[in-house]
Amino acid sequence: xxxxxxxxxxxxxxxxxxxxxxxxxxxxxxxxxxxxxxxxxxxxxxxxxxxxxxxxxxxxxxxxxxxxxxxxxxxxxxxxxxxxxxxxxxxxxxxxxxxxxxxxxxxxxxxxxxxxxxxxxxxxxxxxxxxxxxxxxxxxxxxxxxxxxxxxxxxxxxxxxxxxxxxxxxxxxxxxxxxxxxxxxxxxxxxxxxxxxxxxxxxxxxxxxxxxxxxxxxxxxxxxxx
Amino acid sequence: xxxxxxxxxxxxxxxxxxxxxxxxxxxxxxxxxxxxxxxxxxxxxxxxxxxxxxxxxxxxxxxxxxxxxxxxxxxxxxxxxxxxxxxxxxxxxxxxxxxxxxxxxxxxxxxxxxxxxxxxxxxxxxxxxxxxxxxxxxxxxxxxxxxxxxxxxxxxxxxxxxxxxxxxxxxxxxxxxxxxxxxxxxxxxxxxxxxxxxxxxxxxxxxxxxxxxxxxxxxxxxxxxxxxxxxxx
Numbered sequence: 001x002x003x004x005x006x007x008x009x010x011x012x013x014x015x016x017x018x019x020x021x022x023x024x025x026x027x028x029x030x031x032x033x034x035x036x037x038x039x040x041x042x043x044x045x046x047x048x049x050x051x052x053x054x055x056x057x058x059x060x061x062x063x064x065x066x067x068x069x070x071x072x073x074x075x076x077x078x079x080x081x082x083x084x085x086x087x088x089x090x091x092x093x094x095x096x097x098x099x100x101x102x103x104x105x106x107x108x109x110x111x112x113x114x115x116x117x118x119x120x121x122x123x124x125x126x127x128x129x130x131x132x133x134x135x136x137x138x139x140x141x142x143x144x145x146x147x148x149x150x151x152x153x154x155x156x157x158x159x160x161x162x163x164x165x166x167x168x169x170x171x172x173x174x175x176x177x178x179x180x181x182x183x184x185x186x187x188x189x190x191x192x193x194x195x196x197x198x199x200x201x202x203x204x205x206x207x208x209x210x211x212x213x214x215x216x217x218x219x220x221x222x223x224x225x226x
Numbered sequence: 227x228x229x230x231x232x233x234x235x236x237x238x239x240x241x242x243x244x245x246x247x248x249x250x251x252x253x254x255x256x257x258x259x260x261x262x263x264x265x266x267x268x269x270x271x272x273x274x275x276x277x278x279x280x281x282x283x284x285x286x287x288x289x290x291x292x293x294x295x296x297x298x299x300x301x302x303x304x305x306x307x308x309x310x311x312x313x314x315x316x317x318x319x320x321x322x323x324x325x326x327x328x329x330x331x332x333x334x335x336x337x338x339x340x341x342x343x344x345x346x347x348x349x350x351x352x353x354x355x356x357x358x359x360x361x362x363x364x365x366x367x368x369x370x371x372x373x374x375x376x377x378x379x380x381x382x383x384x385x386x387x388x389x390x391x392x393x394x395x396x397x398x399x400x401x402x403x404x405x406x407x408x409x410x411x412x413x414x415x416x417x418x419x420x421x422x423x424x425x426x427x428x429x430x431x432x433x434x435x436x437x438x439x440x441x442x443x444x445x446x447x448x449x450x451x452x453x454x455x456x457x458x459x
Binding site for chain 1: 449
């Protein structure tokens with residue numbers, strides 16, 4: 001989990017009295033574009049966060065408790081806590097909701113020295129706590145113009161019961177609550193079982209057939225451009 | 227849609243002299259669904275820049291025709307007209323749930339990528355699709371699992387009314403004879419008009435009415451819906 005990862009601190013103890021003026025080398029930058037496509041029928045996705053971090057950091061681990069930062073994304077689409085994690089060395093947000101069928105390209109420019117792994121997260125907003133994204137993908141060693149394309153599944157943060165009830169989901173189908181610190185579900189991250197909807201016997205659900213989804217829910221193309 | 231079946235003019239003009247990698251491949255397709263048929267399958271080898279479909283983009287008219295009515299003729303023409311090679315309808319008709327078609331031989335010539343599509347029936351506009359898989363140059367057997375996509379061209383009302391022409395609502399037929407009738411129709415509130423992962427069908431358990439003419443116990447699926455095995459000779 002990200003919170004548990006430690007920060008590497010620079011250990012420069014070169015304290016001798018040389019007067020040689022060292023000109024630090026100009027940082028060599030690498031640029032990556034990440035294009036995301038929402039593959040669902042009717043699940044807008046909250047503005048994505050794309051983050052760069054060390055290779056041993058993970059945004060989530062299936063079968064384990066979600067961090068509160070992840071819970072905030074999964075229940076309410078709020079990425080601020082992820083961006084603020086000490087292991088994140090750079091992050092960028094999408095410009096707005098990523099609507100079904102739509103694509104968006106985000107750009108990360110990183111000092112070569114900090115190029116390691118990236119993660120991305122976004123909420124399926126017409127759900128209680130479904131999310132998807134990239135969980136620590138290594139970009140170190142990618143050549144310029146290299147591309148890689150992948151598709152991703154929907155996860156359930158396990159932090160909020162999948163009631164689908166009025167007032168419980170922040171997306172346009174409901175307009176209800178986002179993050180709530182109370183955890184009233186299984187409390188481990190798992191593959192989302194899908195939504196049921198009012199059409200399929202969940203009488204209290206405000207969701208309909210179009211809100212159901214199957215995997216994959218997100219297509220991603222990563223390209224190093226510089 | 228703009229990149230669908232577009233020839234790379236540079237390639238066509240022979241400005242790149244790519245090595246000729248004529249390859250014989252053998253393809254098999256297995257229907258992994260519980261109770262859906264595949265309509266005639268199109269297996270197509272083509273260049274790197276051509277696509278029968280791409281997620282997140284609008285379906286071509288030829289793809290729509292296949293996805294809504296199972297008609298692969300226009301897609302086939304588009305591929306072969308662009309120097310691609312195809313095997314059209316290798317299963318000689320419908321491929322039932324659990325069934326497979328194997329031993330489909332294709333001489334790919336200079337074509338480097340493989341696509342496979344077929345409509346999933348009964349649905350409004352679902353199809354199983356492999357989009358531009360790069361054919362390995364190394365001999366061997368390669369297995370892929372293929373998902374079902376929604377062409378995004380027709381509302382998923384789940385009404386079986388014979389409607390298979392592009393733009394005509396409804397489902398052409400339930401080939402298994404397991405469809406219902408007189409459904410009132412599922413309200414499809416999706417605005418996604420691009421090709422996307424199919425959300426699955428709803429169905430119900432009332433063959434003589436209800437919302438859907440599909441049977442929720444028979445016609446639902448989860449991805450993947452097809453297994454494709456390619457042997458590069």
